[in-house]
Amino acid sequence: MNYRIPFRVQPMLATLVAQPFDKPGWVYEEKYDGDRILAYKEGARVLLLSRNGKDHTGRFPEIAAAIERLRPARLLLDGEIVVFDRKRVSRFQLLQQGKGKPVYVAFDCLFVDGKDLRHEPLSARRVALEKLVPSKGVLLLSHRIAKNGLDAYKLAQRIGYEGLVAKDFSSAYIGKRSKFWLKVKIHQEDEFVIVGYTAPEGARKYFGALLLGAYEDGKLRYIGKVGTGFDERTLAALYKQFQPLISHKTALVDPPREHKITYLQPRLVAQISYHEITADRKLRQPVYLGLRDDKRAEEVTFPEPST
Secondary structure (H helix, E strand, C coil): CCCCCCCCCCCCEECCCCCCCCCCCCCEEEEECCCEEEEEEEEEEEEECCCCCCHHHHHCCCHHHHHCCCCCCCEEEEEHHHECCCCCCCCCCHHCCCCCEEEEEEEEEECCCCCCCCCCCHHHHHHHHHHHCCCEEEEEEEEECCCHHHHHHHHHHHHCCCCCEEEEECCCCCCCEEEEEEHHHCCEEEEEEEEEEEEECCCCCCCCCCEEEEECEEEEEEEEECCCCCCCHHHHHHHHHHHHHEEECCCCCCHHHHHHHEEEECCCEEEEEEECCCCCCEEECCCEEEEECCCCCCEEEECCCCC
């Protein structure tokens, strides 16, 4: 019997908005800080695919096995693989460093056996999800914070979540960025392109800080550097990845005026937390969290200043 699901999907993405809000008919979920994963169960075969189609099944065998044990022969879930800290808050850095136990948080169900649910409202897809996912062990259901969006935001602030995602409960699943799903950030995190590194100083090995950039109107612009968030193992691993990418010239249109810079081809994307983007368009208090392999460098666009 052919158990293959007859389509592959692009994930539905939330649009960033500046302020929390409350709307009738919307639900408010915790914004998870991990790797977005579409989970395909096709008979005894499970595929865990990232948003750009990379296969992560071998990286998370316990999660794949738990999905394989779910009742339907064919199933497609959308969710996020995360690692929680001691306060039950997901942390991308813990996932990247292999610290803690990865779990799959499911927030949508797109296909069950022979039924395509993508055109059903989210309310119906959530009912299907709750019937299928036991929400224990390495499989969890996404957490609804509060019925009122403003209350949900305040609670998310108090707990320390990265942010919240608001969803129109009547919306279909659209495989692209949509205004039916909206996200509000509490902690600033974004992806930036690694464009070079500085020489190490003092006792530090390998490199001092990473130079970061983002695209604006097709041009790669400098947004600052990050020198914190690394342990020695991370420094060594990154340095090894950098060597084939060393370039004699910079891809930046506005490189910094510093000495002892090694420039890199703009291939690698880093997840960075920061306090704000200043009026002169530089990161304030950035911290390195990890590499992202689910986003191409060309997709990284320049955020708006926070001040």
